[in-house]
Amino acid sequence: MTGVVARLQTVGSCAASAQLKWNQIRVFSSWLNKWFPRKKPVIAQKKPIKVFLKAGKTYKWCVCGRSKNQPYCDGSHFFQRTGLFPLRFKVEEDRSAVLCNCKATMKPPYCDGTHKSERIQNAQEGSPL
Known part of the structure; x- marks a missing residue:
């Protein structure tokens, strides 16, 4: 994965490199959200x-x-x-x-x-x- 990013940077395509990283984060994030969808915390008690x-x-x-x-x-x-x-x-x-x-x-x-x-x-x- 880092070899691909390094190759893209040597070609002079920094924008493509940033886009590649963004896509990887988004794919992982969607996978994580599938298995662990974020829910809001609930109030356990109204006093500490x-x-x-x-x-x-x-x-x-x-x-x-x-x-x-x-x-x-x-x-x-x-x-x-x-x-x-x-x-x-x-x-x-x-x-x-x-x-x-x-x-x-x-x-x-x-x-x-x-x-x-x-x-x-x-x-x-x-x-x-």
């Missing part, structure tokens, strides 16, 4: 959850809102074919944290108070954002 995080441990925060193990991922995104994947994060020191459960935070995985907004409070739990 306080947890204790251990230093050096990697956590997977549920992005889709469908996990039965909130706020952590249990693989529901895969089985329900959401196209969404968990957010992996690690903390430097042992500490308590407040993790978002409405899935609308602007500072994932931490709560930023978005759950207090009228949009979230008027929506039903389990409904898409």
Whole structure:
């Protein structure tokens, strides 16, 4: 694949090279969307959850809102074919944290108070954002 791109560039056809790359990305993207169509996250709960995080441990925060193990991922995104994947994060020191459960935070995985907004409070739990 890189040989084809290099050959196209030596001919002086940079536009053709860019078009080739765009087509490859688009084909992969359409294949990915076929198997994992992107769905919107759903509101797991309308309030955050306080947890204790251990230093050096990697956590997977549920992005889709469908996990039965909130706020952590249990693989529901895969089985329900959401196209969404968990957010992996690690903390430097042992500490308590407040993790978002409405899935609308602007500072994932931490709560930023978005759950207090009228949009979230008027929506039903389990409904898409």
